[in-house]
Amino acid sequence: MASGSQFDTASVGSKNFTVNAKDVAGNTASQTNNYGVFYSTGACLGSAGHTILQPINFTGDSVFPKKQGSTVPAKFRVCDANGNSIGTPDVVSNFLIYKIVNGTVITSPNETVDSTTPDSAFRWTGDQWIFNISTKSYNGGSTYFFRVFLNDGTNIDFDFGLK
Known part of the structure; x- marks a missing residue:
């Protein structure tokens, strides 16, 4: 140098x-x-950055009703050091469901996540990334664990249950 x-x-x-x-x-x-x-883990437009946003709780205690054709929107923001939300292409490099827990049975499917929109990728809307997760093939009584892979080499993990 x-x-x-x-x-x-x-x-x-x-x-x-x-x-x-x-x-x-x-x-x-x-x-x-x-x-x-790396993307900042600090405040990002008044909310926590580099974490899942509502309606999914980052604390891992979200439970949604199991309905035919239901959608659970996964939303997050990543920001630069100044707290500016980043929406450049290719922020998300992959999105997988990596674990399913049903009682004492744990499976590790490591498969892509189905969307309720024709575009099966995260999309930039406003100041956040969003993906409409299709729960059509998911079972009630199970908890689903997801991982969003980011282009800085980090990831955002989250989960929710269906009743």
Whole structure:
């Protein structure tokens, strides 16, 4: 890294830089260091950032009625260090249901989540990301665990039950 150079913080993800040194005797050394640029976990437009938003409780105690053709909207925001909500394309890299608990039976399907809209991806609406989860094939009495993978290498986990 050249003297006076700036670290790249313009985009999220894992990054590295190399420092090269040479002493007065002509000896050289080089060291590569890693760093990451991630979405803020602080306040984001007056709410917690980097977490699931209502109607799903981030505390994991949400239970919704099981109705034919029901939809549960999953919403979240990610923000920069200044609290500005980020809506650039490719913020969400994947969205999976990774665990289902029904009584003492635990399954790990690791499959994509069905949507009630033709677009089966998170979409940017207003100042947040939203995905309408179709619960049509889900069973009452079970708790479903979801993971939103973000392009900064982090994820947002949440769950809800159906009664």
